[in-house]
Amino acid sequence: MSRDKILATLLKNQPEIIPLPAVPLFERDEKLDLVGKFKAMAEGIGSKVYIVNEFQEIPELIAAAYPNEKRVLSTVTELVSPAIPVFELDTDPHSYADVDVAIFKPLLAVAENSALWFTEEQLGIRVLPFITQHMIVVLDIAALVPDMHAAYQKIGLSDYGYGTFIAGPSKTADIEQSLVLGAHGPRSMTIFMYPTAALANG
Helix, strand or coil: CCHHHHHHHHHHCCCCCCCCCCCCCCCCCCCCCHHHHHHHHHHHCCCEEEECCCCCHHHHHHHHHCCCCCCEEECCHHHCCCCCCECCCCCCHHHHCCCCEEEECCCEEECCCCCEEEEHHHHCCCCHHHHCCEEEEEEEHHHEECCHHHHHHHHCCCCCCCEEEECCCCEEEEECCEEEECCCCCCEEEEEEECHHHHHHC
16 A cells, blocks of 8 residues: 555544543742743753843854854744844755754743743744754743643644644763763753843844
8 A cells, every 4th residue: 555545544534533631720829930930940951041131132142152053044034144044944854964053933931841832833844953953942031831731721722733842952861870961962952031022122
């Protein structure tokens, strides 16, 4: 049976759609400093976090942090410049094997564990955040939610084909019980947090 026939058969035999399970409400500290919590958690798992007042500060900080990287791509249109080319889709994922720095903007971020939520629309192509050497994230502070329960409430009814949470650079602690960053994917993650007004003024 050919690949197309197999896929067509699977498409005709999809299980019935069932409602998402109900998630109970949990008490949370309404006075929680989401920015401070997110920053602490992200730095605790190996990310670098910068809080900027002006959006236009970000390109300068990127240039200073990665002065010698050869291939830089941005899926964030506000950061595209002669020095930072726009991401262009190539259906062959191998074409991104030499990407040094990739820049993304998540739909939301979770303060309790610093997880960042992306769909394929934000990633450009699924492989990019996992194959790049360094991952840069620009995070609107308004996209912060306190915990995974709040994140679920926001994304549970959204329509998307692919989505993933990413927290920190690639890491493993399996090698002689030592934490090793960059073991399977990006060697670093740098997050620039900014207030919404900063982008409007940028």
